Amino acid sequence: MKERELKELICDIGKRMYTNGFVAANDGNITVRLSEKEYLTTPSGISKGYLRPEMIVKVDGKGETLEGGYEPSSEVKVHLKIYEQRGDVGAVVHAHPPYATTFAVAHIPLDSYLLPEAVYALGAVPVIPYAQPSTQELADELVPYLQDYDAFILENHGTVTVGTDVIKAYYKTETLEYNAKITYMTRLLGRQNELPRDEIDKLLAAFQKNNPGATHPGYIKLND
Numbered sequence: 001m002k003e004r005e006l007k008e009l010i011c012d013i014g015k016r017m018y019t020n021g022f023v024a025a026n027d028g029n030i031t032v033r034l035s036e037k038e039y040l041t042t043p044s045g046i047s048k049g050y051l052r053p054e055m056i057v058k059v060d061g062k063g064e065t066l067e068g069g070y071e072p073s074s075e076v077k078v079h080l081k082i083y084e085q086r087g088d089v090g091a092v093v094h095a096h097p098p099y100a101t102t103f104a105v106a107h108i109p110l111d112s113y114l115l116p117e118a119v120y121a122l123g124a125v126p127v128i129p130y131a132q133p134s135t136q137e138l139a140d141e142l143v144p145y146l147q148d149y150d151a152f153i154l155e156n157h158g159t160v161t162v163g164t165d166v167i168k169a170y171y172k173t174e175t176l177e178y179n180a181k182i183t184y185m186t187r188l189l190g191r192q193n194e195l196p197r198d199e200i201d202k203l204l205a206a207f208q209k210n211n212p213g214a215t216h217p218g219y220i221k222l223n224d
């Protein structure tokens with residue numbers, strides 16, 4: 001995909017994040033890896049609902065601006081740490097979706113296997129210990145979890161999802177938030193029926209068939 005098209009896609013996904021209520025005001029950020037040395041990032045201080053392609057900033061592997069008249073996202077350090085640790089990741093989405101963020105504030109991981117789509121796409125979602133947003137410490141807290149999961153809940157903060165491209169990374173945020181919403185409501189009902197183990201195994205087998213050679217995210221918990 002050409003750089004201009006990627007910038008338009010980032011704007012489109014920003015709009016979806018904003019209209020879905022996954023971010024308030026200027027919260028959240030999206031990045032895409034162009035190469036080992038070039039990344040596109042949403043700008044700092046602009047609502048994701050009102051992005052235009054010319055606002056998207058190009059940065060290097062240290063987060064220094066290469067092209068663009070806006071400040072790069074303040075969370076770019078966290079995104080760059082993920083790219084450094086995961087060669088398979090092409091895009092990262094950070095948001096504050098309300099149900100998943102409720103679990104973030106409660107420090108409760110999403111590791112009940114209630115919905116087949118969530119088991120297939122995400123597996124277990126861990127809670128990452130709190131560190132101040134936009135800091136190297138937050139990036140470092142993520143490191144021990146990065147190899148085993150594609151979705152993360154940041155304590156008292158929000159969510160991070162990763163994917164091979166920006167649409168896949170964003171859809172994981174949607175799946176995570178939907179799963180958080182259903183999990184929350186079933187806990188209000190006081191009753192949760194997890195999928196049986198053999199059905200989880202079938203979903204894992206389907207994932208392996210459709211993604212040869214890939215490791216299922218959240219597989220450690222699923223294989224307990």
Ligand SMILES: [Zn+2]
Nearest residue numbers: 028133157158
């Ligand atoms: Zn945030």
